[in-house]
Structures are given as structure tokens and as C-alpha cells.
Amino acid sequence: MNLENFELIYKENRVKIKDKAKIKSKxxxxxxxxxxxxxxxxxxxxxxxxxxxxxxWTLEGKIAALPDFIVWPETPEQISSILRLANEEKIPVIPFSEGSGVVGGAIPIYGGIILDMKKFNKILEINDKDLTVTVETGTNGMNLERHLNAKGYTGGHIPQSLYTSSVGGWIAHRAAGQFSSKYGKIEDIVMGMELVLPQGDIIKFKTIARASTGPQLDKLFIGNEGTLGIVTKATLKIWPSPEKRALISYAFPTFEDSLEATRKILRQQIYPAVIRIYDADETNRHFGHIEKAKDKVMVVFVCEGIERLVDLEETITRETCEKNNGIYCGEDPVEHWFETRFKVTETSSTPTFKIVADTIEIGFLWDKAADMYHSVIEATKKIQGVMMITAHVSHFYPNGVGFYFTFAGIPPKEKTDFEFYQEVWNCVVKVIEDAGGSFGHHHGVGLNRSQWMPVEWGKSFDTLKSIKKLLDPNNILNPGKIYESVWKEGGEN
Ligand SMILES: Cc1cc2nc3c(=O)[nH]c(=O)nc-3n(C[C@H](O)[C@H](O)[C@H](O)COP(=O)(O)OP(=O)(O)OC[C@H]3O[C@@H](n4cnc5c(N)ncnc54)[C@H](O)[C@@H]3O)c2cc1C
Known part of the structure; x- marks a missing residue:
């Protein structure tokens, strides 16, 4: 194989390393x-x-970017030495765990050293009284959850990518699991961390339930996407395995009814572990076999925990759905969801049919959530080439929700895949930002979304950029992500 035969999309950005043999040897x-x-x-x-x-791009014979070296360190001290060398030689370092990120966060657009975290794979300690697990961050999600389950616990963080993502990747992107309404997002679950700063210092944030010793600096590193530090160890909350699970589903005549029912459930401080609202198109796609749900809006709930509480949660959930025009559909739809919840062939196989598709997850407050949904759908449908734009709502808080849009289309002849892709994204992000939402709920910023950071953050973005400069003056750690946007020039085809 000769890599020179492929078109390298981020070729112009590559840092030239003068003496590669010397760096390899070091x-x-x-x-x-x-x-x-x-x-x-x-x-x-x-x-x-x-x-x-x-x-x-891959199907067209294009390579996004190429690193110069891959390293597989095993200790924070080794990472520290690699970073010191990289600072001396001005070579980018890109942490890489399982590569399941969907925003280009781990793409080595300036070349350099990929720091693969897979050898950080030890589950170090479970503390039953404190209800914590301490784990190296390269640990695969499914391995961790299986280990916890075998010992009578759950980690409560079950993303759809559980089998293909790591603890470090979750922390890096502020991830959310399917059971987030009860257990929280990863930023609610992390209690302590060890990390290596860009210039090689190793720091630790102690594990403590709560403290008031100055600002919450540890939070700065949750969602840092490998740009401010490499997280090597984390202590996470765990929970005893649930004694009981109640599976509940309702079909609602309108999207508004379904949002109202779920909002009112949370307002009563009832937190089903799983809540998922599917708009009518997604209901027909995923639950076409459920007659009562045809052309309606399906909502699935899982309540879990100790039996007496689960029974009460089930009663209140069902009463509230019924008061808001819900039609009871039984356990079958939830069992179907459990069976299919890790399947992703629907979107991942689209490029082979020359279809351009993506998912866009956004955060929104309750107040205008329904209006925002309709605005996104209407605006996107007007774009020439769009064949499908649908949504589900999969993360719920007393004050707001996380929506998940999926679009697919075939670019009109005069547009490239990239131009079409960008047009849809621009349209959705504009609607969201104009209405006061956030363009990312749990996938992070990475490469393709950094262009909207100034809009999302306003003046406070300058502060964030100053922090990056302070911690990483040579811009060694994962350059090209979050703070600068090279997506447009780099991604044109
Ligand atoms: C089919 C599918 C389903 C998905 N479902 C979900 C979901 O339900 N919820 C969700 O939140 N996300 C989901 N994702 C997105 C993705 O799985 C998450 O973003 C995940 O957290 C990435 O983890 P990873 O280990 O694969 O990280 P990678 O992709 O390897 O890296 C992601 C970013 O983190 C940085 N990084 C990696 N390790 C470290 C570290 N130790 N320290 C500092 N920085 C680091 C990398 O540089 C990169 O910027 C899904 C993705 C796919 C493909």
C-alpha cells in the first residue's frame, strides 16, 4: 500500500518533523x-x-489526516515525558481512546503523535461504602459495566457506544448515557481525577463528596477533549444493581402531549432512569409493529431501583401519562428498545448508498422546546436534497431536555457532499442558537463544531482561549479543536 495514492484532506496543516528517526528513538x-x-x-x-x-470520504479514497507516530504508554509518568518531549520539539499530541467520537475530536489534523490510551485499562478499586469505582481511563465501557454488574453494581452510564468507547472518552466529551435521567451525565458521575497537563505536570483532584475549597477547577477538565490535559485515572460514582425494573410505554397523539407528560413527571421529582420520546417519523421507523403507536409519538420509560420506590414511580408515571392523553402500550415496546438499543446500521450504512447523514444532539430548556423542534424540522426540510429529518428526545432534566436530530439526504448536483452537510448543520445550529439552545448536548465540539464556539460562548470564549494559552503555550495538545476552526478549509472536497 502506498499512502501517497490517497488524497489527504488535512495535508496543508501537517507539522513538518525534521528528524523523525530521532523522535522515534526518543x-x-x-x-x-x-x-x-x-x-x-x-x-x-x-x-x-x-x-x-x-x-x-473513505469511500471516495480520501484520508482525513495522518499522524506521524502512535505510542501506547502505560503510566502517567510516561505521558508526562512524551509531553515534555513534544513541547521541546513542537510536535502535536492527540489522545486517542476508542475513536468512537463523532465530532472529529481525535483526528490528527496537524499530524504528530497519537497517544493511544488502551493500556490504561485497569479497574483499580471498588469502594462499597463510598459507592465509588476507581478506574484507568482507557478502560472500555462495556468491560467496566460487566465488571460492576458481576459485583452487584451499575455504573449508571450506558451510552449507545458502550461497547466501543472508554471512560476517558466519556470524560473528554461530557458524554451522556441512556439512563441519564436517574444517574446523570458523566460530569455528574466523576468524583475524582488524575491527569497530565500539556507541559507534563501530573495533577490529582481528590475524591470527595462535596467541598468548598475554591473554584471547581476539576470541572474545567471534564469536556476538555484532550486539549487541556490527558485524564489517566478517574473515580466514578456507582449504584447497587437495581432490585426491580418497570418497563412502561405510552403513545401520544402529539409531540406536545409527550413533552408535557414527561415534564410533569419530572416536576413531581420522579426520575425514570430511561425516558425516550420518538417523534411520529421515528415512532413509525422503530415501532412500526406496535399498532396503537402508528403515526403517534411513542414514549418509553424504564423505572429502576428498590421495589417500593419503583412501584410508586410507575404509578405516578402512568397517571401523568394518562392525564396527558397517553395511550398505554405495555412492556413490548420497551423490550424492543432494550433488544435494539446498540444497533446503529441505520446511519452508519448510509454512505455506501451515496447518502450524506449525521446526527445532531442539542440542549434546550423546557419553555420553548416544542417550538424549537418544529422550527428545526421545518427549516431543514426546505433544504434541497434533504430526504429525512427526524428526532427523539433522550435526556431529561427538571429544567430542560436533550434532543437528538437525525438527517439524511443526497446533495443536489451542484453541491459537494461537504457543502450539503455544512448547509444542513448551519441551518440547524442557527435555529438552535437563535432560540437560546446549545449546539451540543453530549457529543462535544471537536473539529466540525468549533466554528460555532464564538456564538455559543460569546465573550466568555476569550477567557476559555486564555486558559488554553496559559496551560498549553505551545499548542501541543490536540490542536485544531475547540479554540480554532480549520474545518471549512480542510474539509472541502
Ligand atoms: C454508534 C455510536 C453511538 C454513540 N452513542 C453515544 C451516546 O449514547 N452518548 C454519548 O455521549 N456519546 C455517544 N457517542 C459518541 C462517542 O461514543 C463518545 O463521544 C465517547 O465518549 C467517545 O469515547 P472514545 O473512548 O471513543 O473517545 P475517542 O473518540 O477516542 O476520543 C474522543 C475525544 O477525547 C479525547 N480523549 C480520549 N481519551 C482521553 C483522555 N484519557 N484524556 C483526555 N482526552 C481524551 C480525544 O483526543 C478526542 O478529542 C456515540 C458514538 C457512536 C459511533
């Missing part, structure tokens, strides 16, 4: 020669993450 001294590679077969494997448009 990396070998730090992690052992067997834990460094610059083989084509290895560097090709790290050319992208799971951003959907990059699948279209």
Missing part, C-alpha cells in the same frame, strides 16, 4: 520500542474517528 526510550510505531498500517488506522462524513 519515544522508544520513554515507552519501549515495542510501544512506538510509524508503520503505514498503524498510522492509517488512526486517520479518523467515527464522524459520519469521514465515512463518505
Amino acid at each position: 519515544l522508544g526510550e520513554i515507552v519501549g520500542n515495542e510501544n512506538v510505531s510509524d508503520k503505514e498500517i498503524d498510522i492509517l488506522a488512526y486517520n479518523k474517528d467515527t464522524t459520519l462524513i469521514t465515512l463518505n
Whole structure:
């Protein structure tokens, strides 16, 4: 294989490394020669993450970007040494865990060193009294959850990518699991952390239930996307395995009815672990076999915990749905959801049919949530080439919700895949930002969304950029993400 035969999308950005042999040898001294590679077969494997448009690029024979080296460190001290070397030589370092990110966060657009975290895979300690688990951050999500389940606990964080993502990736992107209404997002679950700062210092945030010793600096590193520090260890909350699960589903005549019912359930301080509202199109797609739900809005609930509480939660959930025009559909739809919840062929196979698709998850307050949904759908449908725009709501809080839109389309002849993709994204983000929402609920910023950071953050974005400059004066850690936007020039085809 000759990589020169492929079009490299982020070619212009690549940092030139003068003496690659010297750098390879120094990396070998730090992690052992067997834990460094610059083989084509290895560097090709790290050319992208799971951003959907990059699948279209792959099918066209294009490579997003290529790193120069892959390293597999095992200790924070090794990471520290790698970062010190990278600062001396001005070489970018990009943390990479499982590559399931969907915003281009782990794409090495300036080349450099991919720091693969997979050897940080130890589950170190479960503390039953404190209800915590301490884990190295390269640990795979499913391995962690299985380990906890076998010992009578749950980690409460079950993203759809559970099998293909890591604890470090969750923390890096402020991820959310399917059971978030009860257990929270990852920022609610992390209690303590160890991390390596861009210039090589190793710092620890102690594990404590609550403290008041100055600002919550630890939070700065949750959602940092490998740009302010590399998280090597984390202590997370855990919960005893639920004694009982109640599976409940209702079909509602309108989207508004379904939102009202769920809002009122939360207002009574009832938190089903899972709540998912599917708009009429997604209901027909996922629950077409449920006669009572045809052309309606399906809502599935899972209440879990100790039996007496679950019974009460079920009663209140059902009463509230029925008062808001819900039609009871039994347990079957929820069982169907459990069986299919990790299947992703629907979106991941679209590029093979020359379809451009993506998902856009956004955060919104309750007040204008229904209006915002209709505005996004109407505005997107007007774009030439859009074949589908649908949504579900999958994360719920007493004050707001997380929506998840899916679009698919075929670009009109005069537009490239990238131009069409960008047009849809621009349209959705404009509606969201104009209405006061956030353009990302749990996928992060990465490469393709950094263009909207100034709009999302306003003046406070300057403060964030100053912090980046202070911690990482040489812009070594994961450059090109969050603070600068190179997506437009780089992604044109
Ligand atoms: C099919 C599918 C379903 C998904 N479902 C969900 C879902 O339900 N909920 C959800 O929140 N997300 C979901 N995602 C998105 C993705 O799984 C998450 O963003 C996940 O958190 C990424 O983890 P990862 O280990 O794969 O990280 P990677 O993709 O390897 O890296 C992501 C980012 O984190 C940085 N990084 C990685 N490790 C570290 C570390 N130790 N320290 C600092 N920075 C680091 C990388 O540089 C990169 O910027 C889904 C993705 C797919 C493909």
C-alpha cells in the first residue's frame, strides 16, 4: 500500500518533523520500542474517528489526516515525558481512546503523535461504602459495566457506544448515557481525577463528596477533549444493581402531549432512569409493529431501583401519562428498545448508498422546546436534497431536555457532499442558537463544531482561549479543536 495514492484532506496543516528517526528513538526510550510505531498500517488506522462524513470520504479514497507516530504508554509518568518531549520539539499530541467520537475530536489534523490510551485499562478499586469505582481511563465501557454488574453494581452510564468507547472518552466529551435521567451525565458521575497537563505536570483532584475549597477547577477538565490535559485515572460514582425494573410505554397523539407528560413527571421529582420520546417519523421507523403507536409519538420509560420506590414511580408515571392523553402500550415496546438499543446500521450504512447523514444532539430548556423542534424540522426540510429529518428526545432534566436530530439526504448536483452537510448543520445550529439552545448536548465540539464556539460562548470564549494559552503555550495538545476552526478549509472536497 502506498499512502501517497490517497488524497489527504488535512495535508496543508501537517507539522513538518525534521528528524523523525530521532523522535522515534526518543519515544522508544520513554515507552519501549515495542510501544512506538510509524508503520503505514498503524498510522492509517488512526486517520479518523467515527464522524459520519469521514465515512463518505473513505469511500471516495480520501484520508482525513495522518499522524506521524502512535505510542501506547502505560503510566502517567510516561505521558508526562512524551509531553515534555513534544513541547521541546513542537510536535502535536492527540489522545486517542476508542475513536468512537463523532465530532472529529481525535483526528490528527496537524499530524504528530497519537497517544493511544488502551493500556490504561485497569479497574483499580471498588469502594462499597463510598459507592465509588476507581478506574484507568482507557478502560472500555462495556468491560467496566460487566465488571460492576458481576459485583452487584451499575455504573449508571450506558451510552449507545458502550461497547466501543472508554471512560476517558466519556470524560473528554461530557458524554451522556441512556439512563441519564436517574444517574446523570458523566460530569455528574466523576468524583475524582488524575491527569497530565500539556507541559507534563501530573495533577490529582481528590475524591470527595462535596467541598468548598475554591473554584471547581476539576470541572474545567471534564469536556476538555484532550486539549487541556490527558485524564489517566478517574473515580466514578456507582449504584447497587437495581432490585426491580418497570418497563412502561405510552403513545401520544402529539409531540406536545409527550413533552408535557414527561415534564410533569419530572416536576413531581420522579426520575425514570430511561425516558425516550420518538417523534411520529421515528415512532413509525422503530415501532412500526406496535399498532396503537402508528403515526403517534411513542414514549418509553424504564423505572429502576428498590421495589417500593419503583412501584410508586410507575404509578405516578402512568397517571401523568394518562392525564396527558397517553395511550398505554405495555412492556413490548420497551423490550424492543432494550433488544435494539446498540444497533446503529441505520446511519452508519448510509454512505455506501451515496447518502450524506449525521446526527445532531442539542440542549434546550423546557419553555420553548416544542417550538424549537418544529422550527428545526421545518427549516431543514426546505433544504434541497434533504430526504429525512427526524428526532427523539433522550435526556431529561427538571429544567430542560436533550434532543437528538437525525438527517439524511443526497446533495443536489451542484453541491459537494461537504457543502450539503455544512448547509444542513448551519441551518440547524442557527435555529438552535437563535432560540437560546446549545449546539451540543453530549457529543462535544471537536473539529466540525468549533466554528460555532464564538456564538455559543460569546465573550466568555476569550477567557476559555486564555486558559488554553496559559496551560498549553505551545499548542501541543490536540490542536485544531475547540479554540480554532480549520474545518471549512480542510474539509472541502
Ligand atoms: C454508534 C455510536 C453511538 C454513540 N452513542 C453515544 C451516546 O449514547 N452518548 C454519548 O455521549 N456519546 C455517544 N457517542 C459518541 C462517542 O461514543 C463518545 O463521544 C465517547 O465518549 C467517545 O469515547 P472514545 O473512548 O471513543 O473517545 P475517542 O473518540 O477516542 O476520543 C474522543 C475525544 O477525547 C479525547 N480523549 C480520549 N481519551 C482521553 C483522555 N484519557 N484524556 C483526555 N482526552 C481524551 C480525544 O483526543 C478526542 O478529542 C456515540 C458514538 C457512536 C459511533
